[in-house]
Amino acid sequence: MKIKSILTIMSFALISAAEAQVNFDQLTYRGTGCPQGTVSSVVSPDGSTLSILFDEFRAEVPQYDGNNDNESLPPGRGRNTARNSATLNHKNCALSFTANIPQGTKAEGLEVSLQARGAVVFDQGIEGTFAAILVGYNGLANSRGKPTVIAQKHWRALSGPLDEEYIAEPVAVVKLNSGCAAQNARSIRFDLKNHIQAQITNADTTKHGIITVDSQDMKGLLKFTLRTKPCGGGRMSPRGR
Numbered sequence: 001m002k003i004k005s006i007l008t009i010m011s012f013a014l015i016s017a018a019e020a021q022v023n024f025d026q027l028t029y030r031g032t033g034c035p036q037g038t039v040s041s042v043v044s045p046d047g048s049t050l051s052i053l054f055d056e057f058r059a060e061v062p063q064y065d066g067n068n069d070n071e072s073l074p075p076g077r078g079r080n081t082a083r084n085s086a087t088l089n090h091k092n093c094a095l096s097f098t099a100n101i102p103q104g105t106k107a108e109g110l111e112v113s114l115q116a117r118g119a120v121v122f123d124q125g126i127e128g129t130f131a132a133i134l135v136g137y138n139g140l141a142n143s144r145g146k147p148t149v150i151a152q153k154h155w156r157a158l159s160g161p162l163d164e165e166y167i168a169e170p171v172a173v174v175k176l177n178s179g180c181a182a183q184n185a186r187s188i189r190f191d192l193k194n195h196i197q198a199q200i201t202n203a204d205t206t207k208h209g210i211i212t213v214d215s216q217d218m219k220g221l222l223k224f225t226l227r228t229k230p231c232g233g234g235r236m237s238p239r240g241r
Helices: none
Strands: 011-015 023-030 039-043 050-054 058-061 088-100 105-114 116-122 126-139 148-157 162-168 171-175 187-200 209-215 222-230
Touching: 058 088, 058 187, 105 126, 105 148, 116 126, 116 148, 126 171, 126 209, 148 162, 148 171, 187 209
Parallel strands: 011 222
Antiparallel strands: 011 050, 023 088, 039 050, 058 209, 088 187, 105 171, 105 222, 116 162, 116 209, 126 148, 126 187
């Protein structure tokens, strides 16, 4: 039976001093975790919230069709030396979007919250991972240092089978301290990656495992709140909860 799950509703709740002037463009996505045609988006009536829905986000082993991102794994990741083996299924979903803020304001910080639920069903000898990462940002603000890990979960069924439903609700705050938005320079581009992986550690393809991820009761998988304030000082904009 085909599993259709909403992976995410990504909400970008941005409220500026000028209200309704923040807008989004250049939304792109790629990877076997979100192939073209499987992602849809909806903008709220006031233009402040962008919701993104995925048809599915899952990893299942064994996998024989080669529809994965195994080759994107860095050296040393995973127990399999043959990365296109049926015993390893690694899927990526890379997302990018641009937030344009009103002229005369600056972005102080970005709050990222996760509201996810899912299921893991592994035979003995299978392990898996799910991760959501803010890779970086550039434009009026430029990222420094390591990417921000929003969520990361690991499962191992080493001593017996595993059947688990889970909920993840972490929150990460990223300081931006952007430059002042001018008429021809008002944007910040954000880049994110979601990873999901299942792996049979003992190369026994009679074993079966699956991980699924979707939003928690339609609250949205990822919610981004961009805090802005006038460049000349003054109070920061509301957080938009």
